[in-house]
Amino acid sequence: MRLFYDPNIAPNTSSHQLSEEESKHIVRVLRSQVGDTIGILDGKGHLYTCEIADAHPKRCLLNIVNADFETQSESEIHIAVAPTKQMERIEWFVEKAVEIGATKFTLLDCKNGERARIKTDRLIKKAISAMKQSQRRYLPEIVELTSFQDFLKAHPFGLLAHCYKEEKKDFSEVFQSKDCPILIGPEGDFSESEVQQALEQGYIAVTLGTNRLRTETAALYACMQAKLLIGT
Amino acid sequence: MRLFYDPNIAPNTSSHQLSEEESKHIVRVLRSQVGDTIGILDGKGHLYTCEIADAHPKRCLLNIVNADFETQSESEIHIAVAPTKQMERIEWFVEKAVEIGATKFTLLDCKNGERARIKTDRLIKKAISAMKQSQRRYLPEIVELTSFQDFLKAHPFGLLAHCYKEEKKDFSEVFQSKDCPILIGPEGDFSESEVQQALEQGYIAVTLGTNRLRTETAALYACMQAKLLIGT
Numbered sequence: 138m139r140l141f142y143d144p145n146i147a148p149n150t151s152s153h154q155l156s157e158e159e160s161k162h163i164v165r166v167l168r169s170q171v172g173d174t175i176g177i178l179d180g181k182g183h184l185y186t187c188e189i190a191d192a193h194p195k196r197c198l199l200n201i202v203n204a205d206f207e208t209q210s211e212s213e214i215h216i217a218v219a220p221t222k223q224m225e226r227i228e229w230f231v232e233k234a235v236e237i238g239a240t241k242f243t244l245l246d247c248k249n250g251e252r253a254r255i256k257t258d259r260l261i262k263k264a265i266s267a268m269k270q271s272q273r274r275y276l277p278e279i280v281e282l283t284s285f286q287d288f289l290k291a292h293p294f295g296l297l298a299h300c301y302k303e304e305k306k307d308f309s310e311v312f313q314s315k316d317c318p319i320l321i322g323p324e325g326d327f328s329e330s331e332v333q334q335a336l337e338q339g340y341i342a343v344t345l346g347t348n349r350l351r352t353e354t355a356a357l358y359a360c361m362q363a364k365l366l367i368g369t
Numbered sequence: 370m371r372l373f374y375d376p377n378i379a380p381n382t383s384s385h386q387l388s389e390e391e392s393k394h395i396v397r398v399l400r401s402q403v404g405d406t407i408g409i410l411d412g413k414g415h416l417y418t419c420e421i422a423d424a425h426p427k428r429c430l431l432n433i434v435n436a437d438f439e440t441q442s443e444s445e446i447h448i449a450v451a452p453t454k455q456m457e458r459i460e461w462f463v464e465k466a467v468e469i470g471a472t473k474f475t476l477l478d479c480k481n482g483e484r485a486r487i488k489t490d491r492l493i494k495k496a497i498s499a500m501k502q503s504q505r506r507y508l509p510e511i512v513e514l515t516s517f518q519d520f521l522k523a524h525p526f527g528l529l530a531h532c533y534k535e536e537k538k539d540f541s542e543v544f545q546s547k548d549c550p551i552l553i554g555p556e557g558d559f560s561e562s563e564v565q566q567a568l569e570q571g572y573i574a575v576t577l578g579t580n581r582l583r584t585e586t587a588a589l590y591a592c593m594q595a596k597l598l599i600g601t
Binding site: 229233236237238270271272273309346348349350351354357358361362364365 | 596
């Protein structure tokens with residue numbers, strides 16, 4: 138069954154009208170017809186099995202045949218990462234991390250960061266398609282660029298993956314599946330004062346192994362390790 | 370120190386002349402000058418620290434100041450994967466897997482595969498730049514497209530990640546760091562007969578978790594799990 142995303146579909150209704158954009162996509166592009174069955178994810182736990190009632194190219198109408206709800210896992214994988222200079226690298230990371238099971242992303246504005254601004258709409262598009270691809274029920278939140286200091290204020294604890302020669306814990310020893318964001322720095326690494334601030338606040342410095350990894354690789358590696366620790 | 374790759378640099382020599390292409394790159398593009406220090410990786414364990422003796426745009430001459438050799442780890446991470454339809458996805462996988470620590474790649478020609486042929490030269494380029502990026506000493510081998518049957522003949526044992534509803538082992542329970550290739554199928558999965566052949570030969574079916582992963586994501590996830598089991 139082909140899956141689509143529509144956050145506006147209301148629970149406990151028997152029918153739903155798709156947006157003009159989705160209607161055009163489903164009717165004009167995919168040539169779907171009356172009677173065809175499609176699935177709609179709302180990104181909030183529901184999978185709606187729907188039948189096309191009116192294949193209108195602008196106001197496609199669906200009959201909701203079945204609504205299945207999945208409660209969200211309590212485990213969190215929150216990756217806070219400094220966006221890479223090349224947009225495609227951070228887009229790629231978001232796609233893969235959603236497939237693996239990341240639940241939240243924050244874009245970190247660091248001293249050595251390579252981007253002063255970044256549009257999240259393209260990242261959200263990547264997240265949506267990855268959610269459909271991996272048949273996940275919840276669309277991870279993507280938080281706009283946030284200064285390192287504001288992030289520390291908002292999150293009392295977390296893990297920090299920096300590259301300075303200081304004592305670090307093994308990721309698997311200290312990761313927690315709740316309220317434990319994983320911070321990944323820019324190519325130029327976190328500044329010494331950023332590392333200091335985080336450690337003084339109680340953040341734990343972790344190592345992701347000896348290889349020197351690109352920002353997006355380190356972020357995905359951390360995400361995969363977290364997923365393995367949480368279990369399927 | 371900026372790193373370059375040249376497999377032809379001979380051990381136990383005091384000087385080396387770069388290829389015309391590398392000479393042009395270093396002298397014309399990067400504007401390197403006599404006396405500048407650069408590093409040359411040969412992909413076979415050596416890191417040569419060199420000083421530019423003659424910044425000739427076609428025959429750049431280097432004095433080898435120091436030669437450092439690192440023996441290769443005995444642990445292997447051999448990923449045999451069906452190439453994806455989109456070249457960029459498999460290129461991306463190779464780049465990331467080299468950063469993480471994969472030691473060998475084989476491109477698998479499967480019944481449900483999406484590519485009848487694939488050029489490895491672009492993949493090798495990706496592997497070289499990832500080797501430099503992650504400062505690895507050994508360039509992983511990339512084996513040309515190989516039929517599933519020929520691969521089984523050449524490799525008596527391995528792990529098979531398929532999506533059929535059959536009993537599977539947890540990857541971490543059965544992975545071995547030697548002579549244990551990890552086989553990742555195409556988007557359409559391995560055929561039932563391919564799975565049967567492998568299992569009859571003693572291959573072990575493994576699960577990579579419950580999420581439905583794209584081919585390149587599954588391949589990298591397996592690579593990262595292997596790396597975690599081997600340790601840094």
